Amino acid sequence: MFKKAFLLLTAFCLIFNLVDAQTTRLVNPILAGFYPDPSIIKVGKDYYLVNSTFAYFPGIPIFHSTDLKNWKQIGNVIDRPSQMNFMGDRVTRGLFAPAINYHNGTFYITCTQIDHKGNFVVTAKNPAGPWSDPAFLPSVRGIDPSLFFDKDKAYVVYNGDAPDYKPLYSGHRTIRMNEFDPVKLTASAENQILVNGGVDISKKPVWIEGPHIMKVGNWYYLYAAEGGTSVNHSEVVLRSKSATGPFVPYENNPILTQRGLPADRKDPVTSAGHADFVEGPDGKWYAIFLAVRPYEDDYYNTGRETFIAPVTWKDEWPVINADVKEIQYSYATNIKENKTPGLQPQSGNFKYSVALNKPLDYSFLFLRTSDPSWYSIGKDGLTMKLKSETCAGTGNPAFIAKRQQHLNCSFDTELSFDTDKAYEKAGLVIFQNEEHYYYICKSVDEKQRPVVQLYKSGKAGETELLTEQPLTANAQGKLQLRIRSNGAFYAFDYATTAGKWTTLKDNVDGKFLSTHTAGGFVGCVFALYATSNGKETTSTAKFTRVDYAGNDSVYR
Template sequence: MTNPILAGFYPDPSIVRVNTDYYLVNSTFAYFPGIPVFHSKDLKNWKQIGNVVERPTQMDFLGDRVTRGLFAPAINYHKGLFYITCTQIDHRGNFVMTAKNPAGPWSDPVWLPQVQGIDPSLFFDRDKAYIVYNADAPDNKPLYAGHRTIRAFEFDPVENKVKGENQILVNGGVDISKKPVWIEGPHIMKVGNWYYLYAAEGGTSINHSEVVFRSKSALGPYVPYENNPILTQRGLPEDRKNPITSAGHAEFVNGPDGKTYAVFLAVRPYEGNYYNTGRETFIAPVKWQNEWPVINPNFREIQYQYTFGFPEKKQENTPPQSGNFSYITRFEKGLDKSFLFLRTHDAAWYKTSRKNGLVMRLKSETCMEKGHPAFIAKRQQHTTCTAATSLKFTATKPEEKAGLLAFQDENHFYFICKSIDDSGSPLVQLFKGTNSEKSMDLLEEVRLPNKQQVVDLKILADGAKYSFEYTSPNGTWIALKKDVDGKHLSTQVAGGFVGSVFALYATSSGTSSSNTATFRSFTYSGSDRVYNK
């Protein structure tokens, strides 16, 4: 079993087992469609079978920065029905959605205005259900920055509404005298006669951790485990080889062998706290010690590989999600479920076909704004990787540009594209995102032969260095600019909660246009050194 089991920007995992099937979901923030649904038989081979938010009528994220939108979904199953609880931050807050089939379609959201906070999760206990979530400090009077509570309502799963008043289950964290911060991502499970409440603590960065409490009642009082945290990577040597950091936001599940496992988020920095691939989904075994669960009990460091004692069950037509892998799409079967748009979906500006690939109409919106540009993306899933496209495009004015983005957010990106200068001569250009919604910095440009309609574009990532290439008319790769600062695409620099993506992108930069760009293929290849054995 190779970690991460879902490489790239797949944070905040939540998992549920139904008979012999496993279903897992992740946060997507302001990307659309929202909340991917993965299926597995063995906790190793994961296949995306759908998305929870796939219709603009369910919700959209127009006007939101890319790092806002949907926070921390949780998936549950009860009496033939799947439930998703989640937070639409900055807008209507918490909601629940249901489906008979986890592949969809999912219902429209039912909003839960009484649940004031983030990270809601359901717990079904015989004839009762509860919704547990992160909330404000008691009486909205925090004793220190990051002081939060875990609260719960009783929940009616038929009417999809809360009952009664909320109750505080945890105040502050494990030990409020030590000023613990950001207790969040809570789940409740029952094992034997104990109810276990477990949650993340310390904030979703290098101080991230997972802690656990238990009680004889679903609504407490809860007592913390004396050896908390049950998972963290803080305090380890900073110079260790191939570090995994920021581990937390876990959920437990029983494996095919009856043993307990945990999925959780963590990151793979290439230097210090710099990483571009976002928070990813990892797995580790759980050991029960004196009726307490401990994650990764035999090691201090999270391992890149674990050996599990149950058989692998591969699924047909399942693209790899872990280790080193490559793929190419020529769009002959349309767009698969992992492609991402910004904030909503409108198929009027693009089409796919076996003959032409992906044809995108240039839109006036840019990736620097908070609208819905002509932007179709795949996640960066490796620290060392390449992304390339074969582009057929002829600009009619300098504002028209089409090409390939390495994109972290509206201000942190690189854009290699084809365009023209004021005299109409074709160019390949490289731009860098700035703190502006209207402009980007030109880093390099070269003139192409006038008759070169097709140009291949490539981005090569290697930790903190990104290089950009294009092809000559005879197909030879030419370096446009080497070793550009990749930290510009890191979460450490950009802030927020997302990871980098590679996007096919076409814009007329605020002007009207009827022009189109044809992307004949998209190729990705990732090869991180830790897997090269």
């Protein structure tokens, strides 16, 4: 009798523990919105993740987690203009593909400053910063560098030119390796080719990039993206008994891709690749990677986002998302969730409100550099001086942004701004790049009557006035402005009385802001924006808060 009761109790405990352990679902994307080119490292029980930011400043956000689900941004790697700035760069240039590593008490991040000095490394003892000034690596000629530490040796591995600078076809690249000195932060002058073209050069593979090396058991695994960062994107893997090769490709490559799936599948995820592997807190392996959520065909405005999927080991090869072809919007795990009270979610549906009477948090973005001379924060809000620069140029306009993180969302603010000059404007912009944005703003018309206006960007800094409405006398104080996204369409609203919204214009073409139309590598951001359009002025605009709410059907 006792034995039977004991066995029943044991079985109950096992079942209870299993159910209790499987309470964490990893929801994709784990970082919603414009968080491309992810790289991850595990140090003890802590995980640190970084992403590309291109010409936005501060550069390279760094996130921390203990459960791979709940992520907190703890800083930015490039957070001082003295480290570097991106003045003169188009928004889709700047910083490409950072990689994070840890060795002997030091964190290392390698990255590419495209079009300028190229590849560099920065270090820190604390991942929250401060990070060192960049040490550039002139002998590492290419993009997407990452480090690998192997006993008493260290290497930098990266995407390089075709052999002898003679590509056999468009997109022909190599994966190369240089020895790296982790103390002097220098790379050897000599390099060797680890991969030529891709896993099978006879098939003319393109854009082998984003490489990493890891050692698991007795094997060294070299894994990289292949196929370009659009719908043909993929991840491939090779292995060797030596860190320097020769590397043999997996016969069932790619180990991750979404190409070839039915285009009409429900809630598709596409363009998956640029992966990094990590062992989870449950002892299982996971891959983080970039992918996108289109609302139609290849149209998406939220940019390339950070996703996660489980890794299955098959005959000592890692395969991502092995059980189903389609990337899932959530995965059940045995991970114990560690949720911090008050932590802003980065996945699923969420909303937030930020009072602009305190220092801006790490997620706010500027264009190309940070210059506190044109804005200040007081107890009643954020005051921005109108600058002559516009967001159509390549300077540092009065522009402070947050990412669009859902297909269906709204972003609003409260504005105090008065002017008698038609060239002075302040409001909200939904911005993809210098030639693809919409701007809802307060200004005056040609007769100096206050109006709310909606502009659409054009070529070479030109803008088109889509519509305007006069504002009544009670709008001389605070005005609320709101932008709503509904996949392929945007709507623009205003309110002269708090909460009583009037639609200025709806069903505005959202595809104009898509990566498919605009090109480049970034995603849309909502920005507080004030400009005097090339003229000098002393005028200011005050913003008291920003509110965001995202509500995508796949999470309901």
